[in-house]
Amino acid sequence: MTLQSFSGGVHVRGQLSTTWHGVCRRCGVVVREETSVPVKERYVEHPGPEDEEAYTFEHDILDLAPLVHELILLDLPLAPLCRPDCRGLCPVCGGDRNETDCDCAAPLDPRWATLDGLFADDLKSSLEGED
Ligand SMILES: [Zn+2]
Numbered sequence: 001m002t003l004q005s006f007s008g009g010v011h012v013r014g015q016l017s018t019t020w021h022g023v024c025r026r027c028g029v030v031v032r033e034e035t036s037v038p039v040k041e042r043y044v045e046h047p048g049p050e051d052e053e054a055y056t057f058e059h060d061i062l063d064l065a066p067l068v069h070e071l072i073l074l075d076l077p078l079a080p081l082c083r084p085d086c087r088g089l090c091p092v093c094g095g096d097r098n099e100t101d102c103d104c105a106a107p108l109d110p111r112w113a114t115l116d117g118l119f120a121d122d123l124k125s126s127l128e129g130e131d
């Protein structure tokens with residue numbers, strides 16, 4: 001990271017590298033990934049109307065923490081995946097579909113199955129009664 005001062009402020013340029021940890025939203029494994037974000041920001045001591053995007057500093061002390069925080073947050077995926085084509089866990093047997101192919105049928109929630117039956121019966125009786 002290089003700092004270059006100009007009249008009234010400092011240019012911060014460089015590359016910010018970090019490692020983040022997350023949990024795959026489909027299969028739950030821990031995901032660890034390196035990320036590198038380009039930095040090109042401005043710190044100004046007395047921000048003017050044109051400095052909305054700039055960071056500020058006081059007493060010649062440059063606080064890089066907010067910049068780092070913001071850049072890393074912006075770069076983080078909202079819902080990480082261990083890999084783009086992760087197949088997730090089987091909702092029936094809980095097996096990792098990336099590793100094993102189970103023969104589970106498409107999950108049918110027993111509660112919905114009951115409802116389906118009820119609706120079918122209701123429909124039938126109402127049709128019959130409409131004579
Ligand atoms: Zn995954």
Ligand SMILES: [Zn+2]
Pocket residue numbers: 090091092093094095102103104
């Ligand atoms: Zn299964």
